[in-house]
Amino acid sequence: MVLTIAILSSFVSFLDGTVVTVALPAISRDLGGGLTTQQWVVDAYLITLGALILVAGSLSDVLGRLVVLRIGLIGFAVTSIAIGAAPTSEFLIVMRALQGVAGALLVPSSLALITANFRGPAQARAIGVWTAATTGAMIAGPLVGGLFVDLLSWRLVFFINVLPIALTLFLLVRLGHPDHRREGARVDYLGAILCTVGLGGSVFALIEQSALGWTSPVIWGSMTIGLLSFAAFLLRQRFARDPMMPLDLFRARNFWTGNVATAFIYGALSLNGFVLGVYLQQGAGLPATLAGLASLPATVLMILFSSRVGALAGKWGPRLFMTVGPILAAGGSLLLLSIGEDFDYWWQVLPGIIVFGFGLTLTVSPLTSAILGAIDTSRSGIASAVNNAVSRVAGLIAVAMVALIVGGSIDLGGFHRAAVVTAALLAIGGVVSFLGIRNTARA
Template sequence: MTREQRLILAIAALASFVSFLDATVVNVALPAIQRELGGGLATQQWIVDAYLITLGALILVAGSVSDVYGRIRVLVVGLIVFGAASVGIAAAPSPEVLIVARAVQGVGGALLVPSSLALITSNFSGALQARAIGIWTGLTTVASIAGPVVGGVFVDLLSWRFAFLINVLPIAVVIVLIARLHHRDERRPDAHIDVIGALLGTVGLAGLVYALIEQPNLGWGSPVIWITGGVGVVASVVFLVHQLRAREPMLPLALFRVRDFAWGNIATVFIYAALSLSGLVLGVYLQQGAGVAATLAGLASLPATFVMIGLSSRVGAVAGRWGSRLFMTAGPIIAGLGVLLYLLIGRDFEFGRDYWLQLLPGVLVFGIGLTLTVSPLTSAVLGAIEPARSGIASAVNNAISRVAGLVVIAMLAAIIGGELDYDGFRRGVVVSAILLAIGGVVSFLGIRDHRPASVDIAAPRETS
């Protein structure tokens, strides 16, 4: 790599690192937030999902925004919005203010990920591009897993508020690196921002999530639930129809004609829904149910990170020779078995006494399964599409993974039976394991490791 390429990769990786880190920091901070600001399970769901609604709805259109206004400019705006929202979360006097700030933070996060990927795909090519994307994927995955550890330390030693300020330093570093980058920003004068698609996507997700989260409180018979849920369904359907007709769709449905891309994203739905659900129920239950300190709750899953760091590159290399199907089949099923081992946790669990026999085995098996899954899944989805479309293919897969987490967290009350007590924790564990197993079966049935396909994602032109 040239000096400029190394600098671009550092900027792209750190910018995305911020977004992925914060997405998991929140899990370990939820009990402390509840103790200080109040609110029940629904409030905790909204704190997580407010971020995912705006992130999931806008992450695709953000790619077009970066094409119109310039990737570096949009990246800087995203960093500023994300940083300002983080400060707003840290200063929030009530759950309502915190939830609004989380939604704004999701907007910033949506601007960061596509812009950083676009920087990589436009400045790297061939084997060097694959290597750069691999480094980016590895760092963002580590950020997702390490988030609870870092957040737990801040919650215990300082306050949950400081856990949301850990983004400030890396954001400052990225802005300094951008200032040192003598790189002409690239724009596409013919690019089009799908404003209607973004609005429809946001309304659709928000309506569905509101109905799912508030249904346990208001009941299915409530007009509020029926109206918001109905608006969400209608907006989502209109969104899909609009994407079929849009000149430059933010969600190019033509990509799903490619078999491995389509089946890889179906597997993504189940796998990442399970990861979101298991991460939340484990992190929150250890603190609220078992009385474990936030730092220890975060450290509980750290061995899985070490497994990924140690084995990811080797798994990626072997999967490159053997194909992704075997790994995407076995990996989620092994991860699901690891999650099932969480059922060894007893009602009187004490971290120092019981961690080694009741929790560590599951964490290690889960880490092995996740390692076998993540890199091959990314390779299958991106490898199914020609390199010129890898940016939008990755953005679609990223958005689908976030929306999967969004929906499963919205359904949390129904999954755990209304309360995250010991029995609710065990229900969440079983559902997570089932979702992972389904992800493995879907991969076995669908993935064929085909060569990259060329796809025309533009809407068909009308002829007179």
């Protein structure tokens, strides 16, 4: 029952992340706002998620894992219903930001629930089952989201979350486990505020500059406030008693190098997913269902071969995989430049998606292993949370810069520019890995 609760509570967060991209064109058609609205629908969620995901662990220590999980589930359900009923784009964006707060409580709390109740080989198996089930959301999301958009309404996409959340809350009542709190634990509220303002101010400037221009006091003012707040956040982490992001973790070479590589690689993934999902509908004219399924081959490759790649990386070390994988994925992104006015998925899109998928398969598992393997196992939880936050923030910034990259609209030329930038980010991730990652000696 513990494992089922952990899977269901994470599943809704992963599912929501995959269905939203498919629904973006329909949302902007219904509520208006064009590319700016589409960017904010994604980034409003990622701002609060990326800023607060590090706080979830501290909240679990102070309030208890089960309490935090219940708060996250109820908040996610309420905001999902509000998003589905949104009368305006502005209301929807505010609800997405609040949904990100709830989402920040779900994934770390569900993993903490597993690590607290399973030990040894059983824990490894439980995490494996959790990973497989949440990966299933990556397959189900685009298909379900596309079908709802094409046959029913984009609004119903957000109501999908309500049933699994209701079931999870029922199972939590049936579970009857005592909750645990850590004596003396504190939440770094000031750090959370500084991080949120830092990300929010910077992202606001990046998204709205296309409308207001860089010379606008609103743009350069919000960028200045954002950068100063984020600098203050880092300074706060240096001296806080219970920091959200312990900076001493970055003394480990593979940890800081792996996180730099993560920033480039996951920024590229978010940029590619956003632009491809929108262009296939608005530019190539595919229905939402087919646009959602377009990237499915890459996900299938990851599911089939990630465990094998992880085993080989454990044998040979992660450096080779983290170098070759991103560069191969960059080649897949460049293959998407073959997309032209006479659109053909099978010859213009599928080859690039397959090469891209093989590159990701070589990258993701060794990347995670290198980062977590660089840190003592007693601190693997916070190390994983930091890496998760880095990947979310990288995606947040990449989506915020879409208008700058594509030139204002995701037409064919804009799509090609985004493909080149995606390839460049991936290639930089591979170079960073080659120069920085070190293979540790096997016992």
